[in-house]
Amino acid sequence: MSRADAGADTGSASGEKAKRESFTGTSVKRVEDHRILTGQAEYIHDITPEGCLHMALLRTTHPHARIESVDTSKAEDHPDCALVLTGEDLVEDYNPMPCGLEGFEEWSLATDKVRFVGEPVAAVVATDRYVAEDIVDLIRVEYDVLEPVVDSIEACDDEVVIHESVGTNVPDGECLEFGDPEGAFEDAAHVVEREYSWGRISGVPLETAGVVATYDPDHDEFDVDCNIQLHTLVDDTIYETLGYPPEKVRVNVPADIGGSFGTKIAIHRYCSLASMASQHLDGTPVKFVEDRVENLQGGDMHCTDRKYRVKLALDDDGTVLGLDTWFVDDFGAFPRYPVNQALKPLSVVSGAYDIRDVRYDYDLVLTNKTSQTAYRGFGVPPHLYALEMAMDEAARELDIDPTALRHKNLVQPDQMPYTIASHNVYDSGDYPEALDHIQDIVDEKEVCEGGLLDPAVVEAKREEGKYRGVSYTLLIEPGVSGSDWTDRQRSDREALKVRDRDEVAELPEHLRAEVRDDGTIQAWLAADSSGQGHQTIVAQLLADELEILPSDIDTGYLDSVTAPTVYGSAASRMAVMLSGAAKGLGEKLKGNLRQLGAQEWGIDVDDVVYRDGGVERVDSGDRFSLADLAAIDGGINDPKTRVSYDYQHPVTELPEFDEALRNKFPVYPTAAFAANAPIVEVDTQTGQVEILKFYSLRDCGTQLNPDIVEGQAHGGLAQGIGAALLEEFGYDESGQPQAVTFFDYLLPSVKNIPPLELHHTETPSPFTATGAKGTGEGGMIDGPAAIASSINAALEPLGIVADEIPATPDRLRRKVREAQE
The missing domain is CATH 3.30.365.10 (Aldehyde oxidase/xanthine dehydrogenase, molybdopterin binding domain)
Structure with missing residues (x-):
């Protein structure tokens, strides 16, 4: 037809x-669904060439130790052992892996020191994975155990330095001021200052990292099949590590991989090691696939771990005059590729609010933990969470309804396109109308007789020790990142002040x-x-x-x-x-x-x-x-x-972004948004939070495929619920990871994903070909802040704020006990 x-x-x-x-x-x-649902999709795990050997890794159990010796003799004597590689072998023939900041040297296998539990020390290649794992146990490593650095605030003191060659645990940081924040705080009738904590989480994809590498000795080149994300952008992390030009290292990613959300950007360690092993074996294919413990413990896939201090300057009527944020970002043992996630929140620095005077200050800190990589939202979710918590606490201090406070400070539709203080531009949207709309929906359906927020029901539940509440928040999802700004932290920042627009390369x-x-x-x-x-x-x-x-x-x-x-x-x-x-x-x-x-x-x-x-x-x-x-x-x-x-990229044609582009500030020319109203119930006897129903009004401009948009929202909100209530890669005081299985790292499931009622509006972007806006990170960006704010609303009678994410039962129960003392 x-x-x-x-x-x-x-x-x-x-x-x-x-x-x-x-x-x-x-x-x-x-079109992808047919092959996936019928089992015809091919994943990296399905690729095993004829004659393929398998790799296993010896990983350290020490968070911080000097390597005294590595004895591989018994492993090499095993009849099924094809190859053993150590860091010393790599130094002879290859290069260290690229780092996000200058001055660091990270090898695919540890050389002088180990700096986090799970860091690979040796690689074994054998006939199959089971045998390779057995041979790994034959390797003996002698360590000089060192004191670990675990707490990010204490790391700033540099009493124990993780990288002696760098000389500090705080290798980067910047304080940026827009407008006149000092004047705003001097003139303010009220200053609200609070601290918040966002725990280390990640995407935990269904399919772990995997690679099959084959060296071609006749042409001196590599074929690498893997599930790395951004394979044409970050392939340099593989070919530079191997010491080859890009045309000699062919990286191929199958049409289907079992999830990433940014977490597979940093799997180049495995790609490089398998390639090296194949080269040492004269072209025999070598395969490696993470097991789940490896993925959770030392898979280079953890993400944002921040401690915040937020200050708001306000007038008596609730007008926000100034915003001052400072945070410590715990990047683990090495500053990897996504150091720029410390900067991405600048693209939504004031959230949906019209705040012109802003200070943005951060310290990038190293500890003896697994290195960070990207994860859905790339640093924005914790920033918006901290901002919304501060708005809730400001409303309490000024005795203003939190929704009224938010409404008063929203960017207005006649201000669109709206240039925020940090020079990014919000393209379109009617934020006040969206916030009113979601509140009207909840009022009609739930603040009525028999509804979840029926005042009689709420009061009866409170008598049982179960506190219900809802908060109305509007969060922005910055979309369609430019690329030029992403190396700001590796640029001469003084030179940026006189940079010409023609120097920008997208x-x-x-x-x-x-x-x-x-x-x-x-x-x-x-x-x-x-x-x-x-x-x-x-x-x-x-x-x-x-x-x-x-x-x-x-x-x-x-x-x-x-x-x-x-x-x-x-x-x-x-x-x-x-x-x-x-x-x-x-x-x-x-x-x-x-x-x-x-x-x-x-x-x-x-x-x-x-x-x-x-x-x-x-x-x-x-x-x-x-x-x-x-x-x-x-x-x-x-x-x-x-x-x-x-x-x-759209910004190349838009003069509105000239200032951001010249200064290498984050440019995101679309601003999708969500007005959320999760209804929560907190059991004050256990600290358990149940989301009874999640209402959300979402706008991503023109919806290219509404079903896909809906699916992205459902998946993103599921991840947002996990971040808000369940997930955390915790470490004890000795630097040992506390979440290395799914018994410890709790994921959302059908048991705790509530009914989601999604509504959609469309305010097309004037900056894009179809009016579409980015929508791939929504839910994870807006869900946690919305849930935490509803917890605040529920526990407002007790004066409790969800100032730690995830808001786990033990943390909330402790706050309830303190409030009742």
Whole structure:
């Protein structure tokens, strides 16, 4: 069935017909789901080449110790041992792994010291994983145990320095001032200052990190199949470690991986080690897949671990005059690639509030814990959590209703596009209306007889020691990150003050396609997927551009050598970037096909039009289908039916972002948002929190595929619930991790995910090709702050604030006891 036939089936008037023929904006079923649900999807775990050997790692149990000796003799004598590698072997032939800051040297296997429990010290390659694990136990390591650094605040004192060559545990920090924060606090009638803590969490994907590496001795190059995220952007962490140019290290990521959310950006250690092992074994394939304990304990996948101090300056009427935030970010043993997550909150530094005078101050601190990597939201969730807690406490201190305080300070719709103090720009939205709307919904459905917030029910529950409450919050999801700002911490910051706009270099999004012999389209993405539905979105977008059906479009993925470097699937980018790329690619291909038809007919290109999956002569109506054009194009050296397109990041065309770009401040040109109202019940006898129902009004601009948007929201909110109430990679005072299995690291499940009632509005972005905004990090960004604020509302009679995340039962019960003493 053709696109025209699909439209004819509707039997509608022309205007309605055209509307129905647009696949973009409709819930087209995900093309990825069939192979996943039928077991046809291939994951890294499924790839085992003939003759493949398996790698296992010896990991230290010490958080901080000097390596005195490594005895591998018994391991090497084992009949099934193919290879043993130590840090000493790596130093001879390879390079240390790239770090996020200058001056650090981290090897794929520890050399002089171990700096966190779970750090690999040796690698063993054997016939299978079970044997390799047994051989690992034969390696003997002698350590000189050192005092660990565990508390991030105490780490700042540098009494024990983790990296002697650096000389401090605080390798980076910056205090940024926008407007006149000092004046704002001097003039304020009220100053509210509080401290908050955000615990170490992460994404914990269903599929752990995995790699199959093969060295080709004939061509002196590597093929690396792995589930790394951003494979064309961070492949340098592999090829630089190996000491090879990028064209010699081909990194390929399958179409399906079992989740990432940023956590697989930092699996280059495994990719490099497997590659090194294959090279030492003259090209024998080597495979490594993390087990779950490795993933949780030392898998280089932990994320944000912060302690905050927040100050608000306010007038008597509740107008917020100034904001001052300071935080310590515990990055673990090494400052990895995502040191810039300390800066991303600048993109929403004042949340949804109109605050012009802001101070943003942070210290990046090292401790003897697993290194941080990226995780959904990339530093924004804890910042918004701390800000919203401060707003709740300010409301209490000024005796103002928290919702009224928020409402009074919201950015107004007539201020859009709104440039925040730190020079990022919010593109569109009506925040007051959204907050009113979600409150109206809850009032109508729950603040009524028999509702969850029926005053009589609330009072009766309180007599039982169960406190119910709801808070109305509006949180912003910054979307579509630029790339130029992400190396600010490795830049000369003084030089940035005189930097010219022309020096800014952003990364485009690459898309390519060709018309196949049967008239269908084969498209290729340069960015890998983590399950967001990119193949479906590309099919929808290109179907509209080329006036064909999504089923006539197949989408694959390019490896790191074939593809150009793109930023890829992170920072809520892909919906917007793929929209622009598909639009540009479609226009380019249609232009080529018109030229091809004109050449064949021997007429001027202006006398040829593209329509319904083919080209037509204006004068006669003669037509070439896409299959015809593929056949005509077969003998041409410069094929017209094969095109590629690089879509430039939206900010490159927007002068509104010039100030942020010049100074390498975070640029995020879309501002999706959510007005949330989770209804919670806190059992004061146990400290247990139950979310009875979660109401959310969400806006991501134009919804390219509403089902995918809905799925992203559900998944994000599930992660937000886990962050708020359950998950934490805790460490004891001796530096030992306390969450190394799922008995310790608690995940949300059907038992604690409440009914979610989601509503949607659409305020299209004026900055993007389709009006879409980023939506990949929502839920995790807005959920924790919303839940914590509702806990505050429930426990307001006791004067309790959820000043620690996660708000676990023991923490809340302790606060209740203190309040009742």
